[in-house]
Amino acid sequence: ALSIGIVGLPNVGKSTLFNALSSAGAQAANYPFCTIEPNVGVVPVPDERLDKLSALIKPLKKIPTSLEFVDIAGLVRGASKGEGLGNQFLANIRQVDAVLHVLRCFEDDNVTHVEGGVNPVRDRDVVDIELCLKDLETVEKRRERAQRNAKTGGKAGDEAKAELALLDRIKAGLDASITVRAQKLNEDERAAIRELFLLTDKPVLYVANIGESQIGKEDDSVHVKAVREMAAKEGAGVVVLAAAMEAEIQQLPEEERPGFLESAGLTEPGLHKVVRAGYKLLGLQTYFTVGEQECRAWTIHTGFKAPQAAGVIHSDFERGFIKAEVMRWEDLIKLGSESAVKEKGLLRVEGKEYVVQDGDCMHFRFNV
Numbered sequence: 295a296l297s298i299g300i301v302g303l304p305n306v307g308k309s310t311l312f313n314a315l316s317s318a319g320a321q322a323a324n325y326p327f328c329t330i331e332p333n334v335g336v337v338p339v340p341d342e343r344l345d346k347l348s349a350l351i352k353p354l355k356k357i358p359t360s361l362e363f364v365d366i367a368g369l370v371r372g373a374s375k376g377e378g379l380g381n382q383f384l385a386n387i388r389q390v391d392a393v394l395h396v397l398r399c400f401e402d403d404n405v406t407h408v409e410g411g412v413n414p415v416r417d418r419d420v421v422d423i424e425l426c427l428k429d430l431e432t433v434e435k436r437r438e439r440a441q442r443n444a445k446t447g448g449k450a451g452d453e454a455k456a457e458l459a460l461l462d463r464i465k466a467g468l469d470a471s472i473t474v475r476a477q478k479l480n481e482d483e484r485a486a487i488r489e490l491f492l493l494t495d496k497p498v499l500y501v502a503n504i505g506e507s508q509i510g511k512e513d514d515s516v517h518v519k520a521v522r523e524m525a526a527k528e529g530a531g532v533v534v535l536a537a538a539m540e541a542e543i544q545q546l547p548e549e550e551r552p553g554f555l556e557s558a559g560l561t562e563p564g565l566h567k568v569v570r571a572g573y574k575l576l577g578l579q580t581y582f583t584v585g586e587q588e589c590r591a592w593t594i595h596t597g598f599k600a601p602q603a604a605g606v607i608h609s610d611f612e613r614g615f616i617k618a619e620v621m622r623w624e625d626l627i628k629l630g631s632e633s634a635v636k637e638k639g640l641l642r643v644e645g646k647e648y649v650v651q652d653g654d655c656m657h658f659r660f661n662v
């Protein structure tokens with residue numbers, strides 16, 4: 295499963311956010327849980343389209359698609375040199391596909407700030423510097439190897455020289471604390487360093503964790519403003535939420551939540567925004583399968599062709615793929631039934647080359 299690592303300095307609200315996300319996951323009805331470690335939670339992706347399809351079709355089960363979140367503790371100033379929990383966090387970050395960086399924007403004298411005071415942009419820099427230092431080690435190791443290989447002749451030697459030039463450039467950037475993702479590498483260069491799993495190459499989403507009293511007034515917060523400006527410079531997304539309140543909302547009985555949200559001036563839990571933004575950050579899309587047994591959302595990468603998309607359900611579906619019947623979820627809602635969609639000529643039959651679109655409803659035909 296694709297996963298998102300939650301990082302940030304201590305006491306910024308990472309665990310609070312993680313716990314809110316996990317309890318949201320634990321409560322999702324009908325979700326088939328896999329074994330979860332204490333710091334790993336599986337969270338359903340909220341999707342209004344699935345809700346509407348299920349309201350129309352009234353299946354026995356409604357199954358949302360999901361994302362995995364990992365709470366990564368132990369990042370402090372000096373972590374790359376073994377401070378705090380030291381290097382333990384690294385193995386955890388290497389494994390995730392994207393990073394959610396929690397930044398403390400709430401003021402609370404009872405909660406110690408490890409860096410002295412609330413300053414989310416400085417905190418971001420502290421974390422990024424540690425990650426850059428770790429990437430430097432990785433790049434330097436690889437560079438030594440490339441240097442040796444560059445001395446040999448022929449094609450291998452030329453390749454090593456090209457690699458060396460690229461690594462030198464990345465190293466110079468990292469030396470100046472410029473993350474790999476900010477170094478504007480092209481596709482080929484990205485591919486060349488993919489197997490290094492550099493920590494600062496992963497896509498990032500920032501969470502500005504505000505105090506409850508700031509909800510609805512976040513535009514007045516100098517901290518939130520600073521985070522937005524910083525993120526805009528690197529083209530990253532920002533979700534503003536109050537982690538402590540998100541955790542509280544999850545403790546409420548389901549029927550009390552809408553009223554609570556409304557009185558807090560929110561239209562939906564901030565968690566929903568986090569999950570959706572994470573999904574987008576990973577370049578993911580959703581298609582649906584609809585039937586009386588179940589209405590279900592499935593995750594695919596943008597650009598998947600029909601057989602690959604079928605393979606997400608079962609590898610046999612991909613191997614034996616013949617064709618797919620496709621309709622748009624909007625058409626199904628608008629026309630009220632599959633037969634009505636068919637009558638209107640809006641049920642298409644697509645083959646192996648069809649690129650599945652976000653929001654398609656699919657029936658697969660396959661050989662077993």
Ligand code: GDP
Pocket residue numbers: 302303304305306307308309310311400401402405503504505506536537538539
């Ligand atoms: P972590 O070290 O980043 O995982 O931080 P925690 O989630 O453990 O939070 C550290 C402390 O800050 C806890 O006492 C939380 O209750 C508190 N905290 C987290 N979010 C908020 C918030 O939005 N407002 C306030 N006032 N306190 C918060």
